[in-house]
Amino acid sequence: xxxxxxxxxxxxxxxxxxxxxxxxxxxxxxxxxxxxxxxxxxxxxxxxxxxxxxxxxxxxxxxxxxxxxxxxxxxxxxxxxxxxxxxxxxxxxxxxxxxxxxxxxxxxxxxxxxxxxxxxxxxxxxxxxxxxxxxxxxxxxxxxxxxxxxxxxxxxxxxxxxxxxxxxxxxxxxxxxxxxxxxxxxxxxxxxxxxxxxxxxxxxxxxxxxxxxxxxxxxxxxxxxxxxxxxxxxxxxxxxxxxxxxxxxxxxxxxxxxxxxxxxxxxxxxxxxxxxxxxxxxxxxxxxxxxxxxxxxxxxxxxx
Amino acid sequence: xxxxxxxxxxxxxxxxxxxxxxxxxxxxxxxxxxxxxxxxxxxxxxxxxxxxxxxxxxxxxxxxxxxxxxxxxxxxxxxxxxxxxxxxxxxxxxxxxxxxxxxxxxxxxxxxxxxxxxxxxxxxxxxxxxxxxxxxxxxxxxxxxxxxxxxxxxxxxxxxxxxxxxxxxxxxxxxxxxxxxxxxxxxxxxxxxxxxxxxxxxxxxxxxxxxxxxxxxxxxxxxxxxxxxxxxxxxxxxxxxxxxxxxxxxxxxxxxxxxxxxxxxxxxxxxxxxxxxxxxxxxxxxxxxxxxxxxxxxxxxxxxxxxxxxxxxxxxxxxxxxxxxxxxxxxxxxxxxxxxxxx
Numbered sequence: 001x002x003x004x005x006x007x008x009x010x011x012x013x014x015x016x017x018x019x020x021x022x023x024x025x026x027x028x029x030x031x032x033x034x035x036x037x038x039x040x041x042x043x044x045x046x047x048x049x050x051x052x053x054x055x056x057x058x059x060x061x062x063x064x065x066x067x068x069x070x071x072x073x074x075x076x077x078x079x080x081x082x083x084x085x086x087x088x089x090x091x092x093x094x095x096x097x098x099x100x101x102x103x104x105x106x107x108x109x110x111x112x113x114x115x116x117x118x119x120x121x122x123x124x125x126x127x128x129x130x131x132x133x134x135x136x137x138x139x140x141x142x143x144x145x146x147x148x149x150x151x152x153x154x155x156x157x158x159x160x161x162x163x164x165x166x167x168x169x170x171x172x173x174x175x176x177x178x179x180x181x182x183x184x185x186x187x188x189x190x191x192x193x194x195x196x197x198x199x200x201x202x203x204x205x206x207x208x209x210x211x212x213x214x215x216x217x218x219x220x221x222x223x224x225x226x227x228x229x230x231x232x233x234x235x236x237x238x239x240x241x242x243x244x245x246x247x248x249x250x251x252x253x254x255x256x257x258x259x260x261x262x263x264x265x266x267x268x269x270x271x272x273x274x275x276x277x278x279x280x281x282x283x284x285x286x287x288x289x290x291x292x293x294x295x296x297x298x299x300x301x302x303x304x
Numbered sequence: 305x306x307x308x309x310x311x312x313x314x315x316x317x318x319x320x321x322x323x324x325x326x327x328x329x330x331x332x333x334x335x336x337x338x339x340x341x342x343x344x345x346x347x348x349x350x351x352x353x354x355x356x357x358x359x360x361x362x363x364x365x366x367x368x369x370x371x372x373x374x375x376x377x378x379x380x381x382x383x384x385x386x387x388x389x390x391x392x393x394x395x396x397x398x399x400x401x402x403x404x405x406x407x408x409x410x411x412x413x414x415x416x417x418x419x420x421x422x423x424x425x426x427x428x429x430x431x432x433x434x435x436x437x438x439x440x441x442x443x444x445x446x447x448x449x450x451x452x453x454x455x456x457x458x459x460x461x462x463x464x465x466x467x468x469x470x471x472x473x474x475x476x477x478x479x480x481x482x483x484x485x486x487x488x489x490x491x492x493x494x495x496x497x498x499x500x501x502x503x504x505x506x507x508x509x510x511x512x513x514x515x516x517x518x519x520x521x522x523x524x525x526x527x528x529x530x531x532x533x534x535x536x537x538x539x540x541x542x543x544x545x546x547x548x549x550x551x552x553x554x555x556x557x558x559x560x561x562x563x564x565x566x567x568x569x570x571x572x573x574x575x576x577x578x579x580x581x582x583x584x585x586x587x588x589x590x591x592x593x594x595x596x597x598x599x600x601x602x603x604x605x606x607x608x609x610x611x612x613x614x615x616x617x618x619x620x621x622x623x624x625x626x627x628x629x630x631x632x633x634x635x636x637x638x639x640x641x642x643x644x645x646x647x
Contacts, residue, residue, distance in 0.1 A: 047427075050427075050431045051430075051431065052426075052427060052430065052431065054644075054645065069435075069436075071320050071322060071433070071435065072320055074431060074432065074433045074434075074435060075320060075433045077431070078431075079427065079428075079431040081424065081427035081428065081431075083424065085423060085424040085425045085427055085428050086425070086428065087335075087423075087425055087428075088423070090334070094334060097330065097334075098330075098331050098334070099432065101323075101327040101328070101330055101331055101434075102323060102327060102328070102331065102429075102432040102433065102434040102439075103323065103432055103433040103434070104320075104321075104323055104433050138428075145432075145433075
């Protein structure tokens with residue numbers, strides 16, 4: 001089952017396409033990272049998935065074919081929006097009460113236990129909590145709904161490193177122990193390697209590449225060699241060339257068995273370098289498939 | 305690509321019962337309790353004043369009417385004292401209360417959607433299982449009913465307060481300054497302003513500008529109703545009699561000569577100077593002492609159109625009716641906007 005399934009998805013604000021020809025399938029059971037620079041369309045995509053924004057083109061379904069915003073979709077998806085909007089004038093206990101009242105399921109015991117663990121007093125107003133505590137409160141409320149899919153929009157952007165670490169630890173625990181599928185957006189690349197096992201790279205409103213992290217890492221290599229010869233490499237598709245003086249590093253779509261030209265050395269690629277390469281070299285396709293080339297369909301295909 | 309398999313998945317959730325409506329009651333109360341208790345305190349303070357002041361007025365009026373013989377000097381004193389003390393006070397109260405429906409409606413109605421949109425919390429509230437359409441209905445409808453009921457009860461007290469001043473049947477009950485304070489229109493205007501404010505909040509997305517817009521819209525609508533609409537709810541009585549009932553609410557007046565329209569509402573200065581000059585020597589001159597008679601002698605007829613006081617209740621129901629219809633329409637439009645396009 002795909003928790004998010006988009007085909008030809010587009011959203012236009014005035015003349016600008018925030019999302020354009022976006023085709024994407026995120027299977028269940030992953031912590032998927034939606035990565036891209038600011039303005040790439042991450043928030044728009046998440047807002048469409050949760051039913052807050054209506055697409056201008058194409059369509060998107062969630063939780064195995066359900067329309068966003070439908071009762072089943074609302075029931076199964078917990079959304080933590082950017083800047084974790086909790087009611088600032090409500091206490092944590094009131095937030096729990098409100099959330100319990102407006103959902104079909106709510107695990108009050110879990111929520112209270114977690115808040116106690118986090119040292120968040122129930123009677124304290126949200127406005128009096130630190131940024132990290134507000135984020136943890138929002139995450140606790142979301143998880144206490146026992147969702148099948150957790151959507152997090154830039155959840156850690158405003159947090160300090162410790163709060164960021166704690167937050168992500170909660171997400172990982174929930175995914176591992178409760179089988180919650182997670183799709184989180186971020187423009188921060190660090191830490192993703194530890195957290196995400198599925199990557200969606202979004203840039204300029206298009207999906208540049210998407211797939212399980214293990215598959216992406218297995219099908220990409222870094223070739224290091226003299227910068228003068230960088231343009232001569234044509235054996236496999238080059239995603240991006242990083243130049244550093246006389247040396248160059250090529251991110252190529254190649255497996256471990258592919259030949260390495262003489263004078264060059266092959267390295268496995270890290271997630272951060274892979275993401276940077278794709279974000280630096282946006283797809284120049286006209287087809288609307290969101291794929292940099294024909295062979296890229298390999299990387300984008302989701303087979304679970 | 306994984307082939308999108310969309311159709312026919314809807315039917316697999318028959319057991320998904322919606323979250324019960326009543327669960328919103330606590331949420332609505334928790335989020336609007338300051339506005340509601342504020343409105344209640346405001347109305348309550350007014351009610352205490354109206355009750356105490358009204359009791360005095362009722363006593364004074366009862367004393368004046370019980371006075372015997374009615375034509376005596378002492379009785380006349382009681383009546384003029386009642387008019388001077390309580391009549392003047394009731395007029396001050398009337399002018400202060402004019403804007404109360406608008407204030408309560410705007411301050412309670414505008415934040416319902418505007419605050420969620422302003423602070424971004426709509427992204428939280430509208431993605432919970434309750435659903436945003438039902439959320440909006442479950443907020444607007446109970447708030448509207450509560451407001452209408454509370455203000456309706458208040459206006460019952462207001463009607464009682466004004467009873468002595470209208471008891472002798474010599475008041476223009478349809479006059480704009482008092483018409484909306486009695487009967488059903490006081491609550492209807494509150495309801496309408498609430499609905500205007502809720503819609504303004506959805507459109508403007510900020511609380512304070514939405515309140516301002518709602519008050520401005522109320523002012524425009526209330527003026528239009530008083531100046532243009534209300535006089536024509538039912539066909540006015542047209543007469544050339546000069547002895548209109550004292551309770552008549554005059555809509556317009558004009559003059560005719562030889563069956564055709566001459567001028568309105570008063571003769572032009574040039575004509576007045578020519579045919580009916582009011583000179584210093586004219587005082588005591590029976591021919592020109594009364595300009596009305598003078599014009600009548602020159603063949604001019606003065607016409608009035610007016611609404612008789614017996615139209616008070618029909619007008620209350622007509623105005624209450626269209627305001628209720630407007631409110632329902634505006635609330636429906638707000639719900640539709642929330643459902644269709646939140647961002």
